[in-house]
Every structure is written in structure tokens, then in C-alpha cells.
Amino acid sequence: MNLFTRKVKAEGNCYSVKSEIEKLILEKDEIISSLGYSTNSIDEHFGKMIDIAIDKFYSVAEIKAGYKIADFEKPEGAKDNILLEGHVFNVGKIVYSQLKKSEKAVIFVCTIGDKMEKWAKKELQNDAAFGFIIDTVASAAAEKAADMFHNFISDEMEKDDLNITNRYSPGYCNWSVAEQHKLFSILPANFCGISLNESALMNPIKSVSGIIGVGKEVTWNDYLCDTCLMKECIYRKKKQTELNKKEVTDDR
Amino acid sequence: MSELLDKIEYCIERGKVDKVSPYPPDLRGQDGSDELTKIALESGMNPADILESCNKGMLKIGEKFSRNEVFVPELLMAAKAMKAVMAHLKPYFQTGSVKAKGKFVIGTVAGDLHDIGKNLVSMVAEGSGWEVHDLGVDVKPVKFLDTIKNNPDCIVGLSALLTTTMENMAKTVQEIKKQYPGIRILVGGAPLTKDAAEKMGADGYAHDPQSAVEFLAKFNKAS
Structure with a gap:
């Protein structure tokens, strides 16, 4: 059951994707874990804050996602850069190694809107712990929406017997966040209501953008944390959370 | 008198802001850092001693945080309890009878x-x-x-x-x-x-x- 239900042709080779928010299930245990606690160790006071933030998410979030399919090319002698719609992206060795066998690339954006981040900012002034928890819930929701969008693309491509790669975003895996500007220049202006500032920061902040490689020879791989220097990366934390969860299940 | 300072220190460590605050649940209904500081100042306690107790409380919660015994929300509740104390101590900072660490x-x-x-x-x-x-x-x-x-x-x-x-x-x-x-x-x-x-x-x-x-x-x- 996916949050994203069907694609709708937007301009050019772009599609927006319809969503049904109730299909995005935010697990309280996952939020608890991302805050650092185990399920039984969190105080009831903070547990209630998580419940309130999750409840409100469903009434205020405005989930939007969209994508464009582009031909995937490699500049001559490429080792760490790719060519999409006339733009050379210096994606770095890690991302290049995962994308190099692609035939097409899905350039995408996905957002939960700006209501949660505005609420978090307001609460940080009054009750910082609550503001922090709202922000954590919003980040988890944006990542989950991006996961479900990824699954939607996987299903779409499977119809043509094509595989997909992991998604890669500027700012991660040694790919400079400044390349967001090139990525956004390929998409229609203000696509899905997301804009970019001079510093390559997306507005709304709780948005995810990136590239997914598509082709017969590409594969999805586990995170490549061993080769990356970003120790506080959200994907490293996510991987650790998944490993912890697996260990608990294995112990049972 | 030192019992009051110990209580203030404990309120900071536990993030107990005031009497109406429901957090932490085991201190529900009890005075928090806000009320206790007011009482301490009214009873003539040295504001510098109150600040010292607060710093001890912050140090304790900070050490727990470093040992992963508590996480950011607890740290922020302690900071909130501290903010309540600072509101009472503000006039003493202005007159110079209490000094910030830097x-x-x-x-x-x-x-x-x-x-x-x-x-x-x-x-x-x-x-x-x-x-x-x-x-x-x-x-x-x-x-x-x-x-x-x-x-x-x-x-x-x-x-x-x-x-x-x-x-x-x-x-x-x-x-x-x-x-x-x-x-x-x-x-x-x-x-x-x-x-x-x-x-x-x-x-x-x-x-x-x-x-x-x-x-x-x-x-x-x-x-």
C-alpha cells in the first residue's frame, strides 16, 4: 500500500504524483529510536509529545512529489561525473559507481510542506523539547515519504522490466549540495512548491531531492556508509536503527 | 538553607520548571526551579550561590547526556528550568553581583x-x-x-x-x-x-x- 497512487503528466517530460496521506504510517517506535531512546526508556511526557506531533502531521502536512525522466549519459573518460540534459554533475566516486550502468535517470523532489517546520520553530521558543520532537517527527515523515516515492518509482519501472538504484541527493556521499542548483534547473520552476535559495537550501526545508538511476543492469545496494566521512548523516543513523531493530528481532 | 539549594540543583537536573509543569511525572505538583529560586531570593540567599547550584545541576544532566542515559529532550527541559532561574537572577547580573562564566x-x-x-x-x-x-x-x-x-x-x-x-x-x-x-x-x-x-x-x-x-x-x- 503506497502513499503515492498515480502519476499525472505535468509539463514536458515531468510528472507529479498523487498521494493519499493516510497511507503514510508514522511509527512511534521509529521516532523514539531516532531520538535515541529505546521504546521502554522514554518518559511518558515525551511520548505524549510524539503522539501530538504525529496526529497533527496528518492534518497539516501537504505531501507533494514529482519527477522527470532524463537520458543518462557519461562524459568521455568519466570517473566521477555524469551528464543529464546538458548539465555535468560532479557526483563523486561513490555515487558515480552506483549510477554508472544507468540508462535513464529519475530526477525527483518530494516534500511534506512547510506547516510542520513552522510549528516546530514556534514551539522551540516556548517549549524547546516539544519543538525538537516536532522537528524530529517532520524529518522522519519527509524521509518516509521519500522512501514511498522510491517504491512508487520502482513499481513504475518494473512495468518495463527495469531496475532502479538507491536515491542519491546533493549534500550526501561526498556529492556537493551546491549541485542542487543544476538539479533544480532541470525541473520546472517551483516544482511541487519547492524552491531553492542561494545556499542550495530547499524551501520547505522538509523536502528531499535527488536522482535515481534506472536500467536493466543497475541494482539497489545497502547504504555505503563505510566509504563516507559524514558521521552524523541521517542515512547512517537510519541504517543503525534498522540494524538495532534486526538485532532485537533476532534475539527473540 | 543548603537544602533549598540542593532542591534547586535537583530541579535543574530533572528539568522541573514550575509547580504546574507535568514534567517530570514523579515531581508533579511540587515546586520547580521557578518557585524555589523566588523563595531562596526572598529569604536572602546569595544569588551567586543559587547560580552555582544551577550550574551543578546542568553539569549532572550534561554528564548523563554524555553517557547516553538521557537525550536531547531531557537536556532541553533542564535548559528550560534554568531559564526560569535566570529570569529571577537577571537583575543581579545587571548590577554585577552575579557574573556569567563568560x-x-x-x-x-x-x-x-x-x-x-x-x-x-x-x-x-x-x-x-x-x-x-x-x-x-x-x-x-x-x-x-x-x-x-x-x-x-x-x-x-x-x-x-x-x-x-x-x-x-x-x-x-x-x-x-x-x-x-x-x-x-x-x-x-x-x-x-x-x-x-x-x-x-x-x-x-x-x-x-x-x-x-x-x-x-x-x-x-x-x-
Whole structure:
């Protein structure tokens, strides 16, 4: 059951994707874990804050996602850069190694809107712990929406017997966040209501953008944390959370 | 009298703000740091002793945080309890009968609009007795330089979340060190590592609010 239900042709080779928010299930245990606690160790006071933030998410979030399919090319002698719609992206060795066998690339954006981040900012002034928890819930929701969008693309491509790669975003895996500007220049202006500032920061902040490689020879791989220097990366934390969860299940 | 100070210290450690605060559940209905500070001042206690008790409470919760016994929400509740005390102590800071540990100037570097990490460090530093000058986000080097000019005895904290703004952080460190070589600079943020901080010429790298206040204390001792 996916949050994203069907694609709708937007301009050019772009599609927006319809969503049904109730299909995005935010697990309280996952939020608890991302805050650092185990399920039984969190105080009831903070547990209630998580419940309130999750409840409100469903009434205020405005989930939007969209994508464009582009031909995937490699500049001559490429080792760490790719060519999409006339733009050379210096994606770095890690991302290049995962994308190099692609035939097409899905350039995408996905957002939960700006209501949660505005609420978090307001609460940080009054009750910082609550503001922090709202922000954590919003980040988890944006990542989950991006996961479900990824699954939607996987299903779409499977119809043509094509595989997909992991998604890669500027700012991660040694790919400079400044390349967001090139990525956004390929998409229609203000696509899905997301804009970019001079510093390559997306507005709304709780948005995810990136590239997914598509082709017969590409594969999805586990995170490549061993080769990356970003120790506080959200994907490293996510991987650790998944490993912890697996260990608990294995112990049972 | 010392029993009252112990209670204040405990309220800070546990994040008990006031009587109506439901947190922590086991102290529900009891006076918090707000009421206890008021009582202590009315009974003639030395404001400096009250501040000292608060710092002890913050140190205890900070140590628990470092040992992963508590997490950011508890740390923020302690900072909130501390804020309630500081509201009562403010007049004593103004008259000079109570002194802050030092001045801490903090900001997110130019080109970066992320503020949650910076705000967490600000709150915990303030709660630990520092006079915090928060310059906000997207702070150009010139703003840091102007603030240092007016506060030559400060310690500077720089925050960045984006990999690209790390370059701006390095430039800011260099510009500050060029004009004010004696100013201590602490850096922090998700894309940073201890090595990167050293390379850019910073004096310290803090990976969380508690390590930031530990650095501030260390710098303070050294100066």
C-alpha cells in the first residue's frame, strides 16, 4: 500500500504524483529510536509529545512529489561525473559507481510542506523539547515519504522490466549540495512548491531531492556508509536503527 | 538553607520548571526551579550561590547526556528550568553581583539557514551560566568581527549543516583568526569532523551541546 497512487503528466517530460496521506504510517517506535531512546526508556511526557506531533502531521502536512525522466549519459573518460540534459554533475566516486550502468535517470523532489517546520520553530521558543520532537517527527515523515516515492518509482519501472538504484541527493556521499542548483534547473520552476535559495537550501526545508538511476543492469545496494566521512548523516543513523531493530528481532 | 539549594540543583537536573509543569511525572505538583529560586531570593540567599547550584545541576544532566542515559529532550527541559532561574537572577547580573562564566558568541555561518543545532547549543550554554550572544543564521564574517570588536573577551561558536557551507565556515575562522588571533573558536554541525575542524584552524569541535559547554569550560580555564 503506497502513499503515492498515480502519476499525472505535468509539463514536458515531468510528472507529479498523487498521494493519499493516510497511507503514510508514522511509527512511534521509529521516532523514539531516532531520538535515541529505546521504546521502554522514554518518559511518558515525551511520548505524549510524539503522539501530538504525529496526529497533527496528518492534518497539516501537504505531501507533494514529482519527477522527470532524463537520458543518462557519461562524459568521455568519466570517473566521477555524469551528464543529464546538458548539465555535468560532479557526483563523486561513490555515487558515480552506483549510477554508472544507468540508462535513464529519475530526477525527483518530494516534500511534506512547510506547516510542520513552522510549528516546530514556534514551539522551540516556548517549549524547546516539544519543538525538537516536532522537528524530529517532520524529518522522519519527509524521509518516509521519500522512501514511498522510491517504491512508487520502482513499481513504475518494473512495468518495463527495469531496475532502479538507491536515491542519491546533493549534500550526501561526498556529492556537493551546491549541485542542487543544476538539479533544480532541470525541473520546472517551483516544482511541487519547492524552491531553492542561494545556499542550495530547499524551501520547505522538509523536502528531499535527488536522482535515481534506472536500467536493466543497475541494482539497489545497502547504504555505503563505510566509504563516507559524514558521521552524523541521517542515512547512517537510519541504517543503525534498522540494524538495532534486526538485532532485537533476532534475539527473540 | 543548603537544602533549598540542593532542591534547586535537583530541579535543574530533572528539568522541573514550575509547580504546574507535568514534567517530570514523579515531581508533579511540587515546586520547580521557578518557585524555589523566588523563595531562596526572598529569604536572602546569595544569588551567586543559587547560580552555582544551577550550574551543578546542568553539569549532572550534561554528564548523563554524555553517557547516553538521557537525550536531547531531557537536556532541553533542564535548559528550560534554568531559564526560569535566570529570569529571577537577571537583575543581579545587571548590577554585577552575579557574573556569567563568560561571553559566548554563536551563529550559523553565511549561506546556511539551519538553526536547530545552534539553538540547542545556545540554550545549554546559557543554562550552564554563559552570557550568550546569538547572531542567528546566515551570519557573514563581518558580523562576527563586529561582535568580537565589542566583546573582545568572548569565545566564538560557528555552526553549519551543509557540506558547502563548511567552506564558508573555514573562511569565517580564517578571517576571525587574522584579525583576532587570540579569540577561541568552537565549531560544530553535521558535516564536520574533528579533523576538518583542525584543518580549518578552529580551536575545538563539538559534536553535541554538552561537548560544546565542556569546551567552553576548558577554554575558560586556559585563558
